[in-house]
Structures are given as structure tokens and as C-alpha cells.
Amino acid sequence: MMNALESASPSSERAHTTGDFAREEVALANRNSGLPLEALRYDVTPAGLHFLLTHFDVPFVTSADDWRLEIGGRVRNPLSLSCAEIRTLPEKTLRVTLECAGNGRVNVVPRWQTQPWEYGGVGTAEWTGTPLRHLLERARPQADAADVAFLGADRGFDAGCEHDYGRSLPPALAMDEDVLVAWAMNGTPLPPQNGFPLRLVVPGWYGMASVKWLRRIEVLARPFDGYQQVGNYIYRQKRDEPGVPVSTMRVKSLMVPPGIPDWYTRHRVVEAGTVEIVGRAWSGGGVPVVRVAVGVDGTWNDAALDPLQGAYAWRGWRYRWDALPGAHLLECRATDANGDTQPLESPWDAVGFGNNAVHRVPMMVR
């Protein structure tokens, strides 16, 4: 099996590169769509405009009726629950911005060949489900519980390693009231591509923690060692160092590119005069954004902030730009309540994780 896989895919021999995108990168970009930046205008992203990141295949699930969520491992009371049983538990709806940890990686040069996100790997949805803790309390983890693993129904290879997509959370975080086992997105059943019929939602964390098509929860007496936990989603300067696990989202902002685009280059043109620039800013771990600055040709001024939308959703901002004819560079830069600010240049990471550099939009004003 490994030989067939290796001949079909360069996945274990990929290298850093610059310049043209490989056919495999373009194919991944077509499968895993990004948020069109004009859709930053919505407080809650309409489901079809929410970004997608699916490592393997979208499981074919046509009805929630036969789905079971198994909870096992180091628990006193193993459970096998239907979606209907889960829906009898206390329900909670949270507005949550999810961003893929790889969002922005095309600006990390040289780039690692994988899903080539530019800016769009982010979206905000209203997720309805039951706090995970209600399930864990019924399963009753044993005293030696050290980690809680979440396994999806999708399976495939990465770097020659075959696995179900899976991630884990430390038990204390798994018991947080805001970690949801969700069955609805924006008030309707989850779309297939976003995890139908059940997914985990871990607010404040990069998207990889929010396991879609959730089928099994395994309480472990040792740290989970699945590929997506220990082989991927690690900040590393070099591919072969231990590194630091990716967890909560870094502070970031994006703007709706003003004016109108050219179809192929996406270069933008706007009429001279007052232009209202709008965008969104967010951070991770429930930390609010407290400032957004807008740069025009290197001169920075504060944007006005919209009210917060709860602890986990992006915050709107707006800025009135007195646009003078000619070429100009627009930038936006957010700061959160911890005092963390977006860097001016893309931070290096071997596979481009956590790139929260300022967003730059070159403009032509006529």
C-alpha cells in the first residue's frame, strides 16, 4: 500500500519552494475554498461562504438517524449516543470565528507545498450544540484521565501515515462550558462539508481542534499521539525539530478590499474621495481586540471599532479614507487586550502556520 501511495503522491518528499504553484496545490485550493474577503461584511458568515478545510474526503452521511457518537477509553460508563439523545442535553449557541492555522501561508516564503491559503481561511458561524462536558460527565472519566481525543469519520494518509482525522484537548479544557458538540450551523443542520451530523467546536483555537464528523471520543491515560496532534499543527522553525504545538489563534485583522477588482489580477480601483474601509479583527482564547490601526502609505491611524460580538467572534472596524488620486498602499493591524499586535512581516514557520502579519491591499485611486 505504501508503494502505491508514494508513486501517487509526493507527500513525504515535498520540499519548500517559490514561484509557480503545483497542480496538487491548485487542486487542494479548489477543494478547500476560502472566504471571499468582501464577505467580511457579514457579522455571521453565510454557511456557503464559510471557509473549508477538509484533509481527506467529506464522509457521505445522508441522515443523522444512524449516526452514533461513542465515548470510551478511561471512563467508568462508556456511551454510544444517537444524535437525538445528544439533542436532549442542555443546548448552547455561540458565535465563533474559526481560522485555519495555515491561513496566510502563501506569504511565508519559501512556502511548504500544501493547502495554499492566501487570506480566506477564516469565517464566523453560530454553532448550536451541547457543551461537551455534559457528555463527559455522563461517561465519568477515571481519575487517571490525562487527555481526551476526538476522532472524525474521515480517514487518509499524510506523510505516509494512515489515520482517522483526530485531535485532543486536555481534560480541563474539554470540561469548559464553551467547548461544544455542535449539530447546527447558523440555525440549520451542519452542511456536509462542515461536519454533518456532529462536530466539535473549540472557540478561540485555530480550526484544527474543531473535529468534524465526530464519531468517537476517547479518554486517555496518556497524551494522544495521533498524526494531527504530534506530526502536524506544530510551530517549527525547521521541519525536523520538536517545536511548539499550535493552539489558540493569534491576533489578526483583514479588510474588505475597497473599490472594484480586475478579474484576473484582483488589482483594485476606487474613485477619489471619501472611502469607508471596513474589516474584521479577532484574537484567540477569548481575548478581545482593543485596537485596529489602518495604514495609508505607511501613516497609521486608529479605526473605529464596532461592539464586541461575544468572546469568540471577530469584531468589525471602519475607517474613513480620504483617497487622493494615484497608487496607494492600505494596511490594517490589530492589537488585543493582552497587548499582542500583528507583526509587520510574516513570521517564519516551516509550514506557514500562524501567519498573522498585517493585511496589505495596494490600491489605484482615480
Ligand SMILES: Nc1nc2c(c(=O)[nH]1)N[C@H]1C(S)=C(S)[C@@H](COP(=O)(O)O)O[C@H]1N2
Ligand atoms: N474530521 C475532520 N475535522 C476537521 C478537519 C478535517 O480534515 N477532518 N479539518 C480541521 C481544520 S484544519 C480546520 S481549519 C477546520 C475547518 O472547519 P470548516 O471546514 O468547517 O471551516 O476543521 C477541522 N476539523
Ligand SMILES: [Mo]
Ligand atoms: Mo486548518
